[in-house]
Amino acid sequence: MTGKAFASSADLGEKTQTLEVLGDGVYALTAEGDPNVGAIEGDDFVVAFEALATPVAATDWLTKLREYTDKPVKYLVLSHYHAVRVLGASAFDAEVIIAHDNTRKLITERGKQDWESEYGRMPRLFKEPESIPGLTWPDVTFSDSLTIPLGEDRGDLVLQYCGRGHTAGDVAAWIPKQKILFAGDLVEAQAALYTGDAFHSDWSTGTLDRVKAFGAEQLVGGRGGVARGREAVDAAVEQTRGFLTVMLTEVGAVHRRGGTLAEAFEATHTALAPQFGHWPIFEHCLPFDVQRVWDEFDGIDWPRIWTPERDREVWDQLQQV
Numbered sequence: 001m002t003g004k005a006f007a008s009s010a011d012l013g014e015k016t017q018t019l020e021v022l023g024d025g026v027y028a029l030t031a032e033g034d035p036n037v038g039a040i041e042g043d044d045f046v047v048a049f050e051a052l053a054t055p056v057a058a059t060d061w062l063t064k065l066r067e068y069t070d071k072p073v074k075y076l077v078l079s080h081y082h083a084v085r086v087l088g089a090s091a092f093d094a095e096v097i098i099a100h101d102n103t104r105k106l107i108t109e110r111g112k113q114d115w116e117s118e119y120g121r122m123p124r125l126f127k128e129p130e131s132i133p134g135l136t137w138p139d140v141t142f143s144d145s146l147t148i149p150l151g152e153d154r155g156d157l158v159l160q161y162c163g164r165g166h167t168a169g170d171v172a173a174w175i176p177k178q179k180i181l182f183a184g185d186l187v188e189a190q191a192a193l194y195t196g197d198a199f200h201s202d203w204s205t206g207t208l209d210r211v212k213a214f215g216a217e218q219l220v221g222g223r224g225g226v227a228r229g230r231e232a233v234d235a236a237v238e239q240t241r242g243f244l245t246v247m248l249t250e251v252g253a254v255h256r257r258g259g260t261l262a263e264a265f266e267a268t269h270t271a272l273a274p275q276f277g278h279w280p281i282f283e284h285c286l287p288f289d290v291q292r293v294w295d296e297f298d299g300i301d302w303p304r305i306w307t308p309e310r311d312r313e314v315w316d317q318l319q320q321v
């Protein structure tokens with residue numbers, strides 16, 4: 001059988017990481033389509049946003065950040081439960097790890113399987129995987145929003161749940177005073193979407209509406225470059241919505257006429273490839289994305305758990321043709 005290499009398993013080229021200063025005490029590390037991370041300074045502490053895949057990978061990020069601030073990381077915010085976003089947590093030595101209620105639930109339910117699945121799909125991101133001490137557990141969780149005062153002149157950092165989206169428990173981090181938004185994987189700028197654990201209808205409607213309503217002037221998505229300026233921010237949100245809407249349309253049409261999952265994959269691939277096909281992880285994500293949209297049309301509300309075995313099964317069915 002000739003087929004594409006599984007997921008991102010053949011993607012072994014190092015990406016260049018760039019630390020960008022977005023405002024007063026606000027930093028983002030972008031990496032040419034690899035997962036982004038951020039940091040926000042308070043008067044005498046730092047809030048870290050996302051933790052990368054391993055403590056060794058996170059330490060590289062902290063080393064770069066330390067050229068700008070030596071304040072201790074008091075809070076580590078997990079935007080959602082995915083392994084490549086959380087398993088580096090121990091490197092931050094944070095006093096408090098914060099996440100959404102549903103993120104704790106998902107880590108309990110499927111954290112171990114997700115770790116194995118993501119390691120198989122994207123081995124390059126797991127720099128020295130043996131440095132991971134175990135699953136990452138939040139100390140504090142919330143259901144709607146949580147505000148961290150950064151200090152008198154800095155204003156607040158608002159952690160906001162915007163509805164079901166990329167997962168059941170995504171958190172965005174909003175700095176009203178500087179109009180900067182860290183959107184996690186709810187928005188991707190010039191990178192393909194991973195939606196294997198998503199709620200496509202909610203995400204493409206109310207959830208993205210709430211993200212857009214922040215009125216951010218700079219937006220850091222889960223992958224891809226920083227969107228600078230309202231126009232670019234809105235474009236990133238709408239590009240994300242467009243990807244979701246095309247999937248819903250294409251998969252929905254095949255599902256309604258009693259077609260097969262493979263036909264739904266072909267139709268979606270054909271529709272998305274011209275605009276998104278050259279973007280990072282497009283081929284990697286699409287089989288898992290289409291399977292999840294299909295499940296939603298089958299009435300499966302709560303996403304099925306991905307395991308290395310199920311990953312291969314779906315991949316072999318859709319990409320090895």
Ligand SMILES: [Zn+2]
Pocket residue numbers: 080082085166185194
């Ligand atoms: Zn994710």
